[in-house]
Amino acid sequence: MADTQTPELDKAYGSQHDGKWQAAWDKAQVSKPEVSYAHHLKNGTAATGQDPFSILMPPPNVTGVLHQGHALMLALEDTLIRWQRMKGVETLYLPGTDHASIAVNMQVVKHLAAKGVNHRDLGREGFIEECWKWIEDYRPRIFAQMKSMGISADWSRVKFTMDPDLNKGVENAFVELHKKGLIYREQKLVNWSPIGQTVLSDLEVIFKEQKGHIWHLKYPLADDPSKFLIVATTRPETMLGDSAVAVNPKDERYKSWVGKKIKLPILGREIPIVADDYVDPEFGTGAVKITPAHDFNDFEVGARHNLPKLNIFTPDAKIIVGLEGKAASWAGLDRFDARKAVVEEFKTLGLLEKIEEHNNRVGTSERWGEVVEPYLSHQWFLKMDSMAARAKKYVEDGEIEIVPHEFHNQFLRWMENIHDWCVSRQLWWGQQIPAYHCQKTGEIKVSLEAPKDDAKHTWTRDPDVLDTWFSSAIWPLTTLGWPDENAKDLEKFYPTSVLETGFDILFFWVARMVMMSSEFTGKVPFKKVYMHPMVRDEHGDKMSKTKGNVIDPLEIVKEFGADALRLTLNALCVQGRDMRLSNERLDFYRAFINKVWNATRFALMNDKGSTDALWMSRPKQLKHLHDEWIMAKLDNASREVDKAWSEFRMQEAVDVLYHFIWSDFCDWYLECAKATREDSDKVVKFVLGEILKLMHPLCPHATEELWAGMPGVQDGDLVALKSFPQGGGFPNPTVFAEFKFFQEAITAIRNLKAEAKLSPSKKINAKLSGAQKMSQDVFDKCRDTIMLIAKLESFELGDLDKSIPGTRVPVTAVEAGISVEIVVPIAELKDLEEEKLRLQKEIEVTEKLVMAQDAKLSNENFVKRAPPELVDKERVKKEEFLDKAQKLKKALADLA
């Protein structure tokens, strides 16, 4: 064995070595599936005959800054990835970033404006050049931030949604979908952002509660201006685009009005009164002005009645040139000023009936925050119905499993109510739509290559770009090499194993990936969807810059270390509930890492210079009860962690490890091992080594640092490439019951000392009575250890010597065949009365338990109908309680 220098471990855990290990993983190419899998194959630890495991990282905005949501995503994904890799599975974690068309476009426009440059003056090419500059400035930052979390992503495969090959994939997808007739161009009413001057998808519109008004306006009848209908509206300015007034056909009040005409005030234009079921006679006045070009419902009504769609706004929501009457002078007026002008005019004309207070929800743009204008325009749409039906079926049939299950129904419901997706955007930054218009003929061609001009045609490319989410929807394809269907990664890693992300993009992204990726492959893009919760602050509030309660993950990494952050995020991650992150929690989990740290220091304390790699092989000889027990516990913990992760129960995995390491290993086992030092040395080292492996997916840096400190570990020998503990077998089937006796005996003696106000370190004499119920073998396996830990002067096995009065502590473990009393001579006790009280109290508690068991067991129905093994268990319990109660009573009687 090479003579490796065992570095001295720091006194406490700190994150100062994180960078060293990130470099070591890079050097060993741990995250390259080919490399790590080859390593496992060589060592005989590969999981053969199993599908590869792959996660595609949800690409953050390339110009973004890592936030807590990203940190959570990276922590969870990398935990799963490292766990699978250690299990010997061929594992791919593919990182990437998103071009974030609309967000980056906006940032760069703002950035230019700050320099006094109007982006439109640069022209398309010039602007895009600026965008690339901006991105090159930011891209290294987010990469560095992601890497600081210690993720083991394969950076040799890193992707950007605007990489040339991904662009090719996107254009190919668009052309293919068009060929299939799923993409079409149409003039429709869309959500329009007057500030961004682009269309938005339904999902990019945020509804906000706003205090507003309802104006009741009088609309005079054309042939008799003394008569009028009163319409109620929240947007009086849109009356300039009215093309009808609608009433309910069943409404008796207005029956005679249908078919007549209204002469619109201000404009003087005449519009018909139509009957339509859409109108609710109960609401407002029962008469509704219809503006097909500026309201989604009115658009529908207008279509049914063949009404003209009269647009009144310019793209930046100002009154157009060319309106009739007084409105002609309002050209260029902003929509909100136009509202005032219209109301003022109605007042002047004596046609304003009244104004009511009204709270309504108005759609605002996600990006710019201004009120979205329903606007008539030509856009590209993607037909959703057939793709949605297929996506729905995948989920219904369980081909895609959504965790937590609550999102299952939400997903299906959305698939049922989906509208066609408007995929074009009037922006420059993004993937330009591969469509060409002929100015002369008005023809449109969709193709990868620009069509050649000829005598009849002059082609220009469609200026619009695609919605960011269009390229994201085929992320599982393009990152793996599609449209090359023979691409190696596509063949090997598609469908991917898990799609891990936040529920806020379930519809934006997850649903669209399912629909679109399967459209081209006929296969689901991933088998499981795991939606993580939202990270909130310690008070349960959403983190936001304006509130100033943002906990910056980068600051946390600096202050607590990446491992503490990863561990904490995992520990707080339960299904179906948001998590509250706080410094208190981070402190707590950092302390946990420190515990592992110090346990390792303890184990290595007397090992300086040793090169015996004791932790590498499973000890065969277990001399003491606690040795057997900790090995069995280790196996249990390994299996439980494995199961928890396979079900995305992230908190449970941490919980299992916490209890196993802190309570079982440190509090009980290591204390025992101090008594049986050489005998237990192999076990201590082995279990510790396994603990480092179990903890590695959560705390990769600290576990590597500790591992490297183990004697005999050679340079470049990484935990990251070790085999994940599988759990062996139970050498002794009654080990838990026996150890239960062990623990209870010690606890009872400690308890006795505390109640008797004896110092814990005061050594007392004790005897074990009821020897016939306990095998000499078990006693031998734990006698010395009990003495040491419980601080006993003497501890013998034998019958109670009646001549020595004393108090007794019953300890029973029926399953192990143990029913004994620990006898402490009366001379050891300071206060006899206290002891009597203690016994009295315990008798009461125990008798209550006996009664509860009696009640259960005397219930005929229970005995008859419950599973027999359960009834047996209850009987055993009763026996235990009864035994204990009797002994306690005898003990009390002896003291009296």
Added chain:
RNA sequence: AGUCCCUUAGCUCAGUUGGUUAGAGCACCUCCCUUACAAGGAGGGGGCCCACGGUUCGAGUCCGUGAGGGACUACCA
């Protein structure tokens, strides 16, 4: 308006197909700086598991109703 989630110790929360005396951390009380760790150890107090009803031998867990809190989707001119 519809759908879904939550309500368990003073606080923050676990509690997988119903089945040990309902758990943990923090906080609190007592004791211990015992040579891995005071970011530690030992012991202790603290719970009609929101309410009512139902199913069951058995309910924190399943069903119904109600109260309080939250999320999402849709939306009335």
